[in-house]
Amino acid sequence: MHISRRSLMATVAVPGVSLAQGTWPNQAVRFITPFAPGGGVDTLVRLVCAKLGELTGQSFVVENRAGAGGNIGMTAIARAPADGTVIGLGSVSSLAISPTLRPNMAFDVERDFTYIGGLWQLPNLLIVNKDVPAQTVPELIALIRANPGRYTFASPGSGTTVHLAGEMFRQMAGLEMVHVPYRGGAAAQLDVQAGRVHMIFDNIPQSLASARGGQARALAVTGLARSPQAPEVPAMAEFLPGFEVTSWAGIVAPAALPRAMVERLSELTRQALASPDLQAKFQENGATPWPMGPEALFDFRRASAAQLAPVIRASGAVVE
8 A cells, every 4th residue: 555755743632632722642652773783773772761751750661672683663553543652763774674675564564653853864984894905995995895705794684784784885886895794793892803804894983993993094984074073984875876874764654653642742852952961971882863744754754765675685694
């Protein structure tokens, strides 16, 4: 069933919900995140929820529902009542990668969610181990071309943005490289630092720490522009125009959330992201605030999925 962009914000009237009066939320709100506690995403989610609680005087309680590549948490959001008591985190993984990577999902990314707004973008950073002689991206491309099949890139698993950034680099530059998947980012980082794998396109906090600690060398960020966290590092798009792979996230809710709630939550999110203290904490965690309205997030998701789908298919990655 096709769903229009206008259906993103339902016009269902709900007694007691008034945008003008600002009565929502009038009770605690569950915020479901499809990621495990303790990681970088969990930290950012808790920062956002704390600020939303500060703005509204209500509790936004983080509920971690990790597993199945995000499918468990996203299914819980999709099946929750559309009454403002449950919202959650939608990310590039669940909303733009999984539709191609996972053919048997329990939800439809366009039909089963109300899109609220953007939260952050988190670029990846290409680092190479200290034994790789290349000092720049053009030198790295030339080195790999001269040694087809010899150079390796690590990832915390197939279908992650870390993996897809490496695949996009391989495809756009016309290179023969070997993907080495791990069961987590920490092990992959350690093997890059130890010289057992040549490179990784990991999230910027982890990779930047390795580079600034002298264990690896940073060559490029994977956003379209340079990152405020590492302005001295060029963007990959400076060498491969159009190259872009970022870890982005926004707020979603069950389908048919009342329009008044959508508008109020969208505005609260913008206020939260505009606060200097939250911006400073995002900066500390390598993230860039990403204020974006409901329809803009819906359109961005669709464009991101279209961009990544051919990269995923060419990589051969499929999760049943």
